Amino acid sequence: MEQTFFPVTRREAERTGIKYSSEANKNALFPSRLRELRAKKSVSQEALSKVLGVSKSTIGLWENGDTLPDAKAIHDLAKYFEVSTEYILCLTHIKSADVGLKSVCEYIGLSENAVKFLQYIGYGSDESERDIMPLVLSLLLERYEFFQVLSGLSMSCKLAARYYESSDIASMKRFENEHLEELQQLGLSVWDASASSDMFIAQANSRFLDCMEKVRSYFISKQKEEQPRA
Numbered sequence: 001m002e003q004t005f006f007p008v009t010r011r012e013a014e015r016t017g018i019k020y021s022s023e024a025n026k027n028a029l030f031p032s033r034l035r036e037l038r039a040k041k042s043v044s045q046e047a048l049s050k051v052l053g054v055s056k057s058t059i060g061l062w063e064n065g066d067t068l069p070d071a072k073a074i075h076d077l078a079k080y081f082e083v084s085t086e087y088i089l090c091l092t093h094i095k096s097a098d099v100g101l102k103s104v105c106e107y108i109g110l111s112e113n114a115v116k117f118l119q120y121i122g123y124g125s126d127e128s129e130r131d132i133m134p135l136v137l138s139l140l141l142e143r144y145e146f147f148q149v150l151s152g153l154s155m156s157c158k159l160a161a162r163y164y165e166s167s168d169i170a171s172m173k174r175f176e177n178e179h180l181e182e183l184q185q186l187g188l189s190v191w192d193a194s195a196s197s198d199m200f201i202a203q204a205n206s207r208f209l210d211c212m213e214k215v216r217s218y219f220i221s222k223q224k225e226e227q228p229r230a
Contacts, residue, residue: 004028005090007065025065029090035063037081052076132219139215145207152204155179159197 007025008018025031038048045059052059052073061067069077078085083095084102094102096112104115122134140146158179 006030006068009067022065026063028065030068030088031063031065033088033090034077037077037083038063041081048080051080136215139218140211143211143214145211145214149204149208149211152200152207156197156200156204159200 004024005028007028007030008016008020010020012018013020038045045063046056049056049059054073058067062069074085074088078088078097081088082097084092084097086092086102087095092102092106094105094112096102096105101112101115104110105112108115110118118137121137
């Protein structure tokens with residue numbers, strides 16, 4: 001069943017001709033997120049209702065997709081759960097209310113935790129490593145071989161998730177046709193899902209070791225250049 005963003009009321013269903021479904025309403029993104037946020041914070045409907053100044057039954061109606069909160073309630077929900085109103089309104093998958101973090105996550109497509117870790121590498125690590133770690137990471141990300149590492153790992157995951165131990169030749173041929181260009185770049189062909197997945201991992205591992213060696217060689221060469229000549 002396709003997940004909608006907001007529940008469809010009976011009146012809206014009558015007006016638009018959309019089929020009304022209480023199950024679809026409950027599984028819509030807004031009530032699902034609200035239930036998830038409440039569960040993660042381990043707060044009951046009754047406790048949340050007291051914080052927001054609404055009845056317990058109102059919280060239940062929101063979580064079942066029977067009604068929607070007004071603007072003030074959305075603001076209060078976002079503040080209480082420490083997420084952005086855009087997340088509450090299903091306009092973004094980024095929870096953080098930090099505008100800078102949200103912008104970076106949406107721009108480069110990484111998770112909040114991944115971006116926070118990158119920030120830690122640049123600003124929160126030991127001072128002795130603060131100068132070199134961001135540079136090492138930048139050199140690694142700039143290398144085409146590292147792109148090949150990620151590409152190989154991605155292909156291995158796709159195979160493992162979709163066709164692992166599959167004997168369906170037609171499925172394997174479809175996969176091969178869908179990713180022909182990537183396969184050619186990696187110099188691989190698909191014949192057995194399990195063996196192919198393992199080969200992608202082996203290729204990725206080999207290329208990653210090559211990347212690390214080239215990054216280390218870069219620092220060795222820079223050190224030699226900076227040494228005073230006799």
